[in-house]
Amino acid sequence: DGGITQSPKYLFRKEGQNVTLSCEQNLNHDAMYWYRQDPGQGLRLIYYSQIVNDFQKGDIAEGYSVSREKKESFPLTVTSAQKNPTAFYLCASRAGTSSYNEQFFGPGTRLTVL
Amino acid sequence: LAKTTQPISMDSYEGQEVNITCSHNNIATNDYITWYQQFPSQGPRFIIQGYKTKVTNEVASLFIPADRKSSTLSLPRVSLSDTAVYYCLVGDNFGNEKLTFGTGTRLTIIP
Numbered sequence: 722d723g724g725i726t727q728s729p730k731y732l733f734r735k736e737g738q739n740v741t742l743s744c745e746q747n748l749n750h751d752a753m754y755w756y757r758q759d760p761g762q763g764l765r766l767i768y769y770s771q772i773v774n775d776f777q778k779g780d781i782a783e784g785y786s787v788s789r790e791k792k793e794s795f796p797l798t799v800t801s802a803q804k805n806p807t808a809f810y811l812c813a814s815r816a817g818t819s820s821y822n823e824q825f826f827g828p829g830t831r832l833t834v835l
Numbered sequence: 836l837a838k839t840t841q842p843i844s845m846d847s848y849e850g851q852e853v854n855i856t857c858s859h860n861n862i863a864t865n866d867y868i869t870w871y872q873q874f875p876s877q878g879p880r881f882i883i884q885g886y887k888t889k890v891t892n893e894v895a896s897l898f899i900p901a902d903r904k905s906s907t908l909s910l911p912r913v914s915l916s917d918t919a920v921y922y923c924l925v926g927d928n929f930g931n932e933k934l935t936f937g938t939g940t941r942l943t944i945i946p
Contacts (some may be wrong), residue, residue: 765936809876
């Protein structure tokens with residue numbers, strides 16, 4: 722089956738630790754995205770990548786880092802510099818920048834900082 | 836980026852038609868209008884997309900007036916499983932990658 726996978730589904734970390742969230746897609750999509758969602762809120766864009774080895778900051782990039790070494794992978798690292806990291810993290814991909822390219826979302830990772 | 840405004844919440848009974856309107860007064864010429872549905876603890880999923888007039892698929896219809904400053908998502912004969920948050924997005928599909936999700940509309944279907 723084609724799709725986007727995120728792992729793990731639930732993640733716990735101690736304050737002050739870095740943690741990396743995985744996102745893999747086998748849809749052969751060029752663009753990939755990371756969003757953060759807090760309870761009762763919409764999605765906020767953290768980083769996005771339109772092509773391998775290139776990525777751009779979204780609206781709330783501070784305290785996060787990404788890499789795009791392979792087309793199918795876009796891992797997100799939540800660093801200790803992120804003040805309120807507890808949230809639901811969603812990864813998405815999209816075929817390209819022409820019309821009717823919907824975003825496909827993964828199942829999400831719920832990160833809790835203890 | 837065109838900003839969107841939607842009602843925060845709506846309630847409806849099962850079997851009724853539900854219309855959710857989104858305002859996007861500063862929509863640009865190249866912008867498309869896209870609606871997503873999100874269930875709790877899941878990623879959003881695409882429902883429908885349009886540019887002007889009316890679009891219909893197996894799930895919903897999207898009505899866009901001539902001035903394109905608003906759009907209405909129409910869900911026919913809703914069921915309890917349609918309880919979700921619905922997001923309206925307006926964006927340029929030709930290179931502008933920063934599609935912005937607002938807070939959406941929380942739709943609750945009442946039995």
